[in-house]
Amino acid sequence: MEKWAQLILDFLDEIVQKPTVLIGNSVGSLACVIAASESSRSLVRGLVLLNCAGGMNNKAVVDDWRIKLLLPLLLLVDFLLRQRGIASAIFERVRKRDNLRNILLSVYGNKESVDEELVEIIMEPTNDAGALDAFVSIVTGPPGPNPVQLMPRISLPVLLLWGDQDPFTPLDGPVGKYFSSLPSELTNVSLFVLEGVGHCPHDDRPDLVHEKLLPWLAQLPAS
Structure with missing residues (x-):
């Protein structure tokens, strides 16, 4: 997971060369969280996490x-x-x-x-x-860093989009419950639950994702 996160940061640094919103799904979301938590050069200006995973595999979910x-x-x-x-x-x-x-x-x-x-x-x-x-x-292999430890470090705007029919990271599981609790604890985090949507919202129901994503992107502060 850490290597993937570093690849993201290297790409932003060498190719994009400006603050960027990272959007990821599942373990891709977790890679974005790791990258944002480790970035010390303002490479990331926002995060969009779609049904974020708790780790590379089930070893990350112990409770x-x-x-x-x-x-x-x-x-x-x-x-x-x-x-x-x-x-x-x-x-x-x-x-x-x-x-x-x-x-x-x-x-x-x-x-x-x-x-x-x-x-x-x-x-x-x-x-x-x-x-x-x-x-x-x-x-x-190892599950990688736990988002529970990483999210409090992130002060960037974060949009959470979660399909309520996800069997991998269900809303009533520990990962889903943790992320669902964040908007009440962190002012930079917004959450929208997408009804009838599974683990891959962007492909499952892209219309519902765009309905929440595009206005959120539009209101971000200019980089």
Whole structure:
């Protein structure tokens, strides 16, 4: 996670070269939070977080009864994925088109958004060299910095957009509850819950995202 955040900062510093609003979804949101918390050169002027993840994987979420219930299974999966042959077999099963489609259908509120183009976009990187290693690293590796420690450091304007049908970071889970509480604690944070929307609001219901995002961007102080 820290490496991704540094890549964001390097891109802003070397290419964009002006204060920028960062917009991220899921672990992309977390990478933006890390980048904003570490930026000491006014590279970031605002954050838009769409269903922000609590970490790279479920190891970051330690106080959710659902994770506690699944913990033995998660530990077993970690062990199995460290066996190259087993990891390869699991990866090949996960990356099958029908499996990916079913996973996407479970995380999108608007099922019509899950079309063949989306499935192909998700499938394509699984053909890259190193895809298996990346898969294993994401699932078994460290979760990265916790946003609970990072958000209080950030004084920039922050817009939170959260799909209420998200099975990965549900509003009633610890991550969702934490971010939902922020507007009452931090004056720089605004939250809008998007009804009938899943884990990827920008693709699930872009119209609802734009409805909240564009006015928020328009009222930001000039950089």
